[in-house]
Amino acid sequence: MLPCLVPDAVHALPLHVVTPEGWEHLPGAGFAKASGFTGKPGEIALLPGESGLGGALFGLPKSAEGYGALPYGLPEGSAWALQGGDAFQATLGWCLGAYRYTRFKPGKRAPARLVTPPGGEAAQIQATAIWRARDLINAPANHLGPAELAAAVGNVAAAHGAAFRVIEGEELRQGFPAVHAVGQGSPRAPRVAVLEWGAADAPLVALCGKGVCFDTGGLDLKPPSGMLRMKKDMGGAAVMLGLAEALMAAKAPIRLLLLVGAVENSVSGEAFRPLDVIRTRKGLTVEVGNTDAEGRLVLSDLLTYAGEHAPRLILNGCTLTGAARVALGPDLPALFCNDEALAGALLAGGLAAGEPIWRLPLHDGYANWLDSGIADLNNVSTRPMAGAIVAALFMKRFVPEAIPWAHLDLYGWNDAHRAGRPEGGEATGLRAALAGILDFLRSTDKSTS
Incomplete structure (x- = not known):
């Protein structure tokens, strides 16, 4: 159980979730009204009790x-029992807002705690x-380097009885040559973490996460401002791991795969270089237009690798x-998809979860922008436009069409800090993907039955 939750209501105070109409009958409402409380969304009013604090309106x-x-x-250290509101939404939002990263510096104060309401387990x-x-x-x-990130996958696998292995060394060089090429410049060796879970006769869902633990840009070095937050360049892997969990x-x-x-x-004498040609697992050769x-x-x-296992999705x-962020800003993940049913499920899942995503086109008219004179394709386009689309088109080349x-x-x-979204790392898109994947599988199972 997360530390912002408590299992029972022994010493909990009532937290009344209200709308602007109909709260005046509650105990202590007169005090709240005299204090200026109106019941607008997000407004908090503490209520007096016989021995001090008696409850709150929200x-x-x-x-x-x-x-x-x-x-x-x-108040710090207080415990609260939900009265009204949606149990799932309240539990999820409470936990999202209570999070702080405290590995190296204790939090300034402990969060108030919520008694887990019935229906809050999924949250x-x-x-x-x-x-x-x-x-x-x-x-x-x-x-958090490649070894530690792989170990984090292993910890989640162990907690849920999943199979886990790490591909590294010569096996990685031969089987995942592009991964090896990217990581060969660092003294912290690259690796691929593999988690497998579930019954053999269940539909297979394959999740792939980019786990670049730090991105200098390689020999095409980023400027200092561009490197400042590159510890988060493994964010895709973190989100996919959280989704798997x-x-x-x-x-x-x-x-699950x-x-x-x-x-x-990294930058070193072993780093891959601009205009190198590297081999991929699929057998396609790629000219490195930009490291x-x-x-x-x-x-x-x-x-x-995922496609070789013929997953359902x-x-x-x-x-x-950066092109996706220029187009959509920090909160909206860009979605590219080759299947209308899957795209619709993910978009609907985002809206249902309160975490919208936005679809951008896989416009095949730009596919030849990745042409190379000496390899099957380049990893970038020379044109300074449609960067997010071109990147998606590159990856599309490695996914079986069916x-x-x-x-x-x-x-x-x-x-920046907002309610439920503390400044720092964020699992952007996790809730949308969770809802969308399950809805897609349900809908496709019905259509084939």
């Missing part, structure tokens, strides 16, 4: 994140997965392009 928020103002908006599952993803993204790169904890009726390409894109477009190279091998998550595939280009970070 204006029904517009989203789960709105409940995130409560853990630090209510705990999601919140636990989100906390894990946030912790991984927030971890400094000197404390949520699916396993919920005992989803699926078989999670692949994390854990590498560091800072390394994430798509890592994913090319993972997508090929493939989903990859990655902090891939397999539904979705690509989430996400930010993985909150630039």
Whole structure:
């Protein structure tokens, strides 16, 4: 159980979730009204009791994140029992708002705690997965390299009875040559973490995560400002790992394959170079137009491996392009998808979860922008346009056409503190993907039965 939750209501105070109309009859409402409380969304009013604090009123928020103002908006050390509101939304939002990254510095204060209401269990599952993803993204790169990221996958696998292995060394060089090429410049060796879970007769869902633990840009070196947050370049892997954890904890009726390409894109005499030609697992050769477009190279091998297992769907998550952020900003992951049913399920899942995503086109008219004179394709285009689309088109080359595939280009970070979204690492798209995947599988099972 997360530390912001308590299992019982022995010493809990009532937390009344109200709308602007109909709260005046509650005990202490006169005091709240005299204090200026109106019941607008997100507004908090403490109520007096016989021996001090007697409860609180809280204006029904517009989203789960709105409940995130409560853990630090209510007195430290207090415990609260929900009266009204939606149990799932309240539990999820409370947990999202209570999160702080405290590995190296204790929090300034402890959050108020919520008695887990009936119906809040599913929210705990999601919140636990989100906390894990946030912790991984927030971890400094000197404390989270490829080995540590792979170990994090192993920890989740062990907790849920999943099979786990790590591909490294000569096996990686031969079987995942693009992953090896990206990571060969770092003294912290690259590796691929593989998690498998579920019954053999269940539909297979393949998740692929870009796990670049730090991205200098390689020999096409980023400027200092561009490198400042590159510890979060493994955000796609963190989100996919969190998604896998949520699916396993919920005992989803699926078989799961999670692949994390854990590498560091460093500068050294061993680093791959601009205009190198590298081989991929699929057999296609790639001319390196820019060493800072390394994430798509890592994913090319993972997508090929996933496709070899003929899954029902493939989903990859990655902090891939600045172009997606220019187009959509930090909160909206860009969705690229080769299947209308899967795209519709993910878009609907995002809206249902209160975490919208936005679809961009896989416009084949730009595919020849990746042409190379000496290899099967280049990893970048020479044209300074449509960068997110071109990156998606590159990865599309490594996915079997018959397999539904979705690509989430996400930010993985909150630039400033908001209710339910503390500044720092964020599991962007996790809730949307969780809802969308399960809905897609349900709908396709019905259509084939």
